[in-house]
Amino acid sequence: MNFAVENTRPSIMYTPRTPQMRERQRFNLSTKLDDEEIDISGLEDLLGQTWNIYAVSALFDLRQDDIHFKLYSKRLREEIASTLSHEDVSYDAKFSVIENIVPRPNHENNPAIKIEVLAKINETEKEKSLYQGILLSWRITQAESNIKNLIRLPLLLCRGTSTCIDAVHATITRMFDCLIIALPAKEHDLNWLIPIIIMTNKEQPAVSGEVQMVYTVPELPVTDTITVKFQAADLRKILSAIITNQNDEINVFLNREHIEIFFEVLHKQMLIIGGLKLGLCTLHRINLPGITIMENKMKIVNLEIMDNVLLYLNEKAFDIFHTVHIDI
Structure with missing residues (x-):
């Protein structure tokens, strides 16, 4: 499967931003944005679990339809099977849109994407989850871009075995020409x-x-x-x-x-x-x-606090990767 775009891509130089380069000045604790109530009920599935937090640069050629999701799942399954090869173990991978996590601040942002990797030792045993990841954009308005087939989902929350996390992220990096780095809370x-x-x-x-x-x-x-x-x-x-x-x-x-x-x-x-x-x-x-x-680990059990922490982390991830200089 070929993930290259039809037109030649401009080269992109990412300019990491540190607190010393751009100090955070303000955080909005308001429960409303532009006089409109925000629905955060979709975050309930994130509560009570320990998540590893990563920042993700722009994703290229990520098409959000069933056909492409099946192709991405096949590619990821093959890569995982090659990297984590074990006798009598079969692997499965799934890409899907998370319908109940509503993108912030409006419905024009890209929907959250769920990535799963499952393993089964034999036909009689249940599948075991090796990796679960969620790519999302939380509150940051999507920046205008003159680059085709570019999607911004700055945050990646994931959990799973360390070897599978490394293998999945390496595969995503190659598939969508992006960078994924840990986002620790300093x-x-x-x-x-x-x-x-x-x-x-x-x-x-x-x-x-x-x-x-x-x-x-x-x-x-x-x-x-x-x-x-x-x-x-x-x-x-x-x-x-x-x-x-x-x-x-x-x-x-x-x-x-x-x-x-x-x-x-x-x-x-x-x-x-x-x-x-x-x-x-x-x-x-x-x-x-x-x-x-x-x-880069967090566990939160309160919905409103999860909302605010994601707002903070999304802004930090956006700052690191999504202020770019385009050299055409």
Whole structure:
């Protein structure tokens, strides 16, 4: 099967964007966009599972119809069978559109695509899932492009065995001429995600209980950590006091200044109450009731929080890969 386009492609130079190159200035915590209620019920299938998070560059020649999905499935199955060859094991692969995940912010964005790889040892046993991945665009408006057959689905959420994940991503990279890289939540990201999570739905907070911030110590193993604990209600009070100029409860924004002041207050509390001066320690993981985010892994059990975290991660993935210079 030939995945090449009919016309010669322009060469593309991807310009990765780091927090130092373009600092995040604001995050919208509003539940509405352009006075229209957003349906996020399709995200329910993502809840309560641990997902690996990846960023994906533009996909070329990905046709979203049954005929092409069958061809992609056949190609992926053959590649997986070749890479993970085992005696008496048969493999199957499936591409499909996820109908119940409505693209944000409107129906003009590309629909989410599900990719599955299954294995069966013999005819009597049930199929075992080796890989499940979801390609999606969440809230970022599709950028105009003069390149034919180009689709933007910046986020890839997946789970499965590490060998199968590597094999699937290598195959997708070749099939659609794209790049796939892990999208870890660095300290800068966790500094934003903690306020985003605890401020989701101020009237009926989405989380309560203990918030754990896990710090790693320079030159020590990653297992040697310092855990700082706060109550979510106390953190929410601090943030509410910092966000003093927003009287409109419908449109709530977190600004970079809010985040900086928030952590200045927390660091003073750590020093006064616990005698901790973290210095060069790095925030590595956050744990809240039902929520864990560390590196490029996350597990979330709340629908609204999943929505906000995907909004944040999609913007980060879009920033990395989809600000491009076209050299024709």
